[in-house]
Amino acid sequence: MSLDQQYANSTEHGFQPTCDLAALKARAKLYTQIRQFFAAREVLEVETPVVSQAAVTDVHLASITVKRHLGGQAYTHYLQTSPEFPMKRLLASGSGPIYQICKVFRDDEHGRKHNSEFTMLEWYRPGLSLQGLMHEVADLLNLVLAERLGEVRPMILSYKEAFIQRLDINPLQASLAELKQSACRVGLDLDLGDDRLGYIDLLFSHMVEPSLGFDTPVFLTDFPPEMASLAKVKLDEDGEQVAARFELYIEGLELANAYDELIDADVLAGRFAADNAERAARGLTEMPVDHYLLAALPHMSECSGIALGIDRLLMVIQKQMQLAKVISFPADIA
Template sequence: MSIHYQPTCDLAAIQARARLYAQLRTFFAEREVLEVETPILSQAGVTDVHLASIQAQRHVLGQKQTHYLQTSPEFAMKRLLASGSGPIYQICKVFRDDEHGRKHNSEFTMLEWYRPDFSLKNLMFEVTDLLNVTLKARFGEIRPTILSYKHAFMDRLELNPLQASLKDLKDCCRRVGLSLDLGDDRLAYIDLLFSHMVEPSLGFDTPVFLTDFPPEMASLAKTKLDEDGELVAARFELYIEGLELANAYDELIDADVLRSRFEADNAERAEQGLHIMPIDEYLLAALPHMSECSGIALGIDRLLMVATNQMKLEKVITFPADIS
């Protein structure tokens, strides 16, 4: 039996990753953003129904416990922010169970950073500066555009996702040939239409900051009223060539509201027969001590895909999950 032991990417991709890490560290050092490191394993994981944490068993002080590989370093980094760290960033491994494909691997590399007292607009400016460092060799000067989730949806499907009824969404799915039955899950139909009909068209002429998501997608972001007086999530995502690269929040720092969101997630998990996740009490205790803040998570592997003009994630990582 012959075993293929070599990496799926070539040496040039490995070298490009090393250059990218150097660029990122220089970028943040020049802005006096502190590099930090937090644990990969924790007692509590993300409650988001659409994310599956990988469990691990370990002994702590002689007691066997179930811990979780991080899907993001967010919770621990917010505890540092609440303790007075100032602006911080981290380059780290994160894990999401059973995510594999052209754009996914269950282990991947994330750049996450937090800016106290930054607005989302300030953060967009900083992301633009970062893109003009890391992607300059391929694109030259980059000038992203800003587009709301609602208007992206309306431009492509002539449907306002903030107002559309379940029937409207199902009718739209039939009209565009999406026949998947998602029951009465309105948000799932919105996500289905977005992922198949809207997302693939984003960011080809220029990178796009997609803003003002439906409020049900707020996750750990604040909510606000948009220019039409409709409630939206105060967050943005970055798209280049149909690929989502980053996800940013105007961070929610109200511990009571966040607890209610965690509990609602777990109720939905119970309804769907999914694992109930422990709530991170350390994070909730920290939030009252955290200042107003914007934060962002950016997929380094996907950024490398764009920088090196690759279509598959396996071309920029050494050993995907199926051969690691």
């Protein structure tokens, strides 16, 4: 009996994975391609801790807590939502360009495109602009998606342009009332109170995002400044403040998120504090700030960085609509 037949027959015994053997082989091939890609460019593969005493403060992300003992004393620590913080500490210590393939965790994220444990490719390029990083991402896509899409030439579209094309509204300037009217006009008449950013996100997730990246992959750039997270803020060509970041979309699916990395520790500390204040206002747990990261930032050079979802990339490669079809055991049967 072949391995493929043995794998298929596992369904009779009730222990079967949700993906087929072809998906496992595609994942193994993808990892090999990624490692060869970065080795050729002399980008160093690194490994950092999965568990940390600090956690992300973003109000839209929920960390998974773990209990562990250090020196006989019990602590509440956190599974990483991204390897970003320790990787930046390596950059500040002089590592040069680095990448990592690792597991990351986000509590209560489940669905067609989500699982609370997933695989991320994250890499950082000191001295490289966001434009340069886009070129590198395009090169990687043309390697791993060649059989699926042929040669791809991603287009660049600003967040503002995407809204104007789809909804005829500028999200950088629109008032709360205008955003509410726009939401009602397209049948999204939810009451989000005075949460202006909430209405922008509602319109984006339901009306803009699903249309992105079907003709060719799209780099969506220049997000509202409130969405800067760990990115710098700059002025766009119209003199409006925007976050210096981009996201990659293919066939309506967000695959990657990139920043022109903020290296001002004081500004970042202020953002962490603002996040925790917002958490308190929403009744969420305030998260411990990573002071090691803040201490490292002044020693970090100008840098661009990106996080790419391996599982979602495999969805594109394998023409799958469900994340479960490209991972072995989702959280509900892990």
